[in-house]
Amino acid sequence: MARTDAALARLIDQVQTARAKRSEGAWLDIRGGGTKAFYGEAPRGGAREVLDVRPLAGISSYEPTELVVTARAGTPLAELEAALAGKGQCLAFEPPRFASSAAESGAAGGAGSGMGSGMGGGTVGGMVAAGLAGPARAAVGGVRDFVLGASLLNGRAEVLSFGGQVMKNVAGYDVSRVLAGSLGMLGVILEVSLKVLPVPPATATLRFEADEDDAIRRLNTWGGQPLPLNASAWWERTLVVRLSGAAAAVQAAARRLGGEVIEPGMAARFWDGLRDHRDEFFTSAAQAVQGAASLWRIGVPPTTPPLGLPGEQLIEWGGAQRWLCTGVPAAAVRDAAAAVGGHATLFRARDKGAGVFAPLAPALAKIHRDLKLAFDPERLFNPGRVHPEL
Numbered sequence: 001m002a003r004t005d006a007a008l009a010r011l012i013d014q015v016q017t018a019r020a021k022r023s024e025g026a027w028l029d030i031r032g033g034g035t036k037a038f039y040g041e042a043p044r045g046g047a048r049e050v051l052d053v054r055p056l057a058g059i060s061s062y063e064p065t066e067l068v069v070t071a072r073a074g075t076p077l078a079e080l081e082a083a084l085a086g087k088g089q090c091l092a093f094e095p096p097r098f099a100s101s102a103a104e105s106g107a108a109g110g111a112g113s114g115m116g117s118g119m120g121g122g123t124v125g126g127m128v129a130a131g132l133a134g135p136a137r138a139a140v141g142g143v144r145d146f147v148l149g150a151s152l153l154n155g156r157a158e159v160l161s162f163g164g165q166v167m168k169n170v171a172g173y174d175v176s177r178v179l180a181g182s183l184g185m186l187g188v189i190l191e192v193s194l195k196v197l198p199v200p201p202a203t204a205t206l207r208f209e210a211d212e213d214d215a216i217r218r219l220n221t222w223g224g225q226p227l228p229l230n231a232s233a234w235w236e237r238t239l240v241v242r243l244s245g246a247a248a249a250v251q252a253a254a255r256r257l258g259g260e261v262i263e264p265g266m267a268a269r270f271w272d273g274l275r276d277h278r279d280e281f282f283t284s285a286a287q288a289v290q291g292a293a294s295l296w297r298i299g300v301p302p303t304t305p306p307l308g309l310p311g312e313q314l315i316e317w318g319g320a321q322r323w324l325c326t327g328v329p330a331a332a333v334r335d336a337a338a339a340v341g342g343h344a345t346l347f348r349a350r351d352k353g354a355g356v357f358a359p360l361a362p363a364l365a366k367i368h369r370d371l372k373l374a375f376d377p378e379r380l381f382n383p384g385r386v387h388p389e390l
Helices: 002-020 077-085 102-107 124-130 173-178 212-223 247-257 264-275 280-288 330-339 362-375
Strands: 027-031 048-052 059-063 068-072 147-153 159-163 188-195 202-209 229-235 238-245 260-262 294-299 312-316 321-326 343-348
Touching: 002 027, 002 048, 002 147, 002 188, 059 077, 068 077, 068 124, 077 124, 124 188, 147 173, 159 173, 202 247, 202 264, 212 229, 212 238, 212 312, 238 247, 238 264, 260 264, 280 294, 280 312, 280 321, 294 330, 330 343
Parallel strands: 027 048
Antiparallel strands: 059 068, 068 188, 147 159, 147 188, 202 238, 202 260, 229 238, 229 312, 294 321, 294 343, 312 321
């Protein structure tokens, strides 16, 4: 505990020092494991100082019977998942565990550092700050749906606490959830309490031949039925779905849907590769990004028909998430997404001049500015990481 107190004291001191030097353009680059350095805009501003949260590590408390774990921000994600697995539990939203080598950072397009680069495995704080979820997102919810509480070091060097360790403790609950996906814009995440779930007793993975139209149709038909669908992926005329839940339910659903049953070991490797962006689609996209292509993450209503954009595409989340690797101009991709009520994020690219995230409507932009002003009035933390004006 003394080590943790010393680590927190160091972070507070860094923020106080940065405040004193803010007139010189100083700002703080919040870093954890460095696995998501490619994601988001490159922070902008004057003199950068690294604020390393990794010393603030360790699982503070874990109550398996209550399905709640509390961990400090610098805790390696691998350490947390190992502790949960020892009790037959997991992070159901399957946060991606990206590589963090120098090669990975280069393949990412080298854009910015908001959570560091080349510093080792991902951390709990980075997981929440990025807000990214894996294949099971459509079935179980995203990161913010599992955040019960959090503590934060704000731009005034104050430690704030929000939420709690149980779902019924709602004081400040929404504030802690806002941290998911904030990319360090609001402050330094110090500790989070997360809801965890038991590992499903049974899973099965099925493969079908299907074109894009047929895959979308099937996924939406199955999504409206009482089936234990947990994840899906379509690429190159192949649809893969994962069933998860009670053994009897999984077996009955597998018989009903048909398709080719994938051997469990091979299926686990496939879903892990999809989760961590190590499968063939994402490795090919990383190579293409070194040229003129960009990798887009497009969110649309799941019933949306094919977007008709050229390039390689992978569809997840029952049709709601569509990855597109293309050389099409950013405006065309964003217009196509907006036309069906969706949005497009520039996930990987050498040139991010078009902006990473979709432009904010005036009312929403004001909310973002007000939040930034409330938590970080002097713009100390990762300035411009989400939007240039923030």
